[in-house]
Every structure is written in C-alpha cells, then in structure tokens.
Amino acid sequence: MIRFSNVTKVYGKDTVALERLNLEIDAGEFVFLVGASGSGKSTMVRLMLKEMEPSAGAIFVNGTRLSSVPRRRIPRLRRDIGCVFQDFKLLPNKTAAENVAYAMEVTGQRRRVIRTKVPQILDLVGLSGKMDKFPEMLSGGEQQRVSIARAFVSQPPILVADEPTGNLDPNTSVGIMQLLHRINRTGTTVVVATHDREMVDVMRKRVVALEEGRIVRDKVKGAYADEV
C-alpha cells in the first residue's frame, strides 16, 4: 500500500533528513512513526503526500510510483490519502459542517452526496450536536475531530496523521487515537507520526522508530511496549 524504497532526502546542501530508508506498510495496517524531534517523521509524511520529491530512491502509494505522477494529477492522488495535522488547519470562517463540505466540494463531489455525507461523518466522530459551530467555538479535541471527519469523509484508502495529538491534553488525545483506531477498523490504512510514547504504548500497534533519518526499530503489535 505504501512503500519507501531506498529513500534519501537531503534538504539544502547537507541536511540529511532520511537516509536510504526502506519501509513497507500493507493495506489495512495501523502504523506509528516515532522518533525524536528532527528524526525525519514529517519528512516521511510530506514525501507520501508528494509535497516534495526524494533526493534518491522511490515512494510507492497504491502501487503508483509517486515520481511518475505529473503535477496535474496530484489532486487526484491526494484524494486517496486523507491527512490530519497537529494544528487542525480548519477554515476559521466556516462551521464544522462547512469545513467538511468544502473539502468535498473541491474534490468535485455532488451536492446531494455532500448533503448526506457531512452529517453522517460528523456523527461518526461524535460531533453531531456541533455541526454549526465555528472552529473558535470548539475545543482543541473537537477541532481535531472535525479535521479527521474532513480527511475521512470520502473514505480514502489511506489516512496519514502528523502529530494529531500534539496540541491536545492526554485524555483528549486518547479519544482522538480511539477514533483513528475505529477508522482503521473500517479497512483504512492509518499512519500516525508522533512523539507521544505513552500513547503509542497504550495502542499496541506496529511501531516504526526513526533516529536521524534511519529506521532503528520496527515492532509489530504489542511487542514494543513489553520492551521499554
């Protein structure tokens, strides 16, 4: 589903963010990318979204080599990867429902589909009573739920989250992780970059640990928590 093949990313002249990295994530997996600040997590996320190109090596998403995707087809590619960020990235002048609807509009979905799906997805993330609230009227956890709803409303095969709980308190974070887990159970491949070790241990999922742009551990479900 997602494959990094010998990927190196160098920023500028000599900042090596990833070094000959190999990783394979199968369809339906839930994978944490962990590592200290600067270890390369966000770089991996940005490469998966084709926000930039690797310096060497190749990235495949759904069997497609990203470097062969022309610029004009990037929007189509992004439809297959929902993304969630630490700072939610909601439009402040739109309500929760409008934020989700807008994401569907820009990908060309029909009005009728949007009208049906928006309430359904907001209900799924536990926000049916807050559809008409603007982001500033919502808590951080609620805002993140809106952004997850927005990322997932078209049921992409992959959902990528970069520090989704970075701005949230521990209890709220657990709720967000449980939501991502539920989304994963519907068959969506979920990749979460985080430095929240406690959360990672609780979740008992595959954990890929990065250090200075290299994978130093790759543990399947549960094994990681037992070791540390």
Ligand SMILES: Nc1ncnc2c1ncn2[C@@H]1O[C@H](COP(=O)(O)OP(=O)(O)OP(=O)(O)O)[C@@H](O)[C@H]1O
């Ligand atoms: N746009 C950029 N230009 C130059 N160097 C960059 C850029 N983005 C990241 N880097 C460098 O690449 C390395 C990896 O950064 P990256 O953001 O991928 O790490 P990270 O694990 O996501 O860190 P954090 O947890 O702090 O977000 C770091 O040394 C960082 O300083």
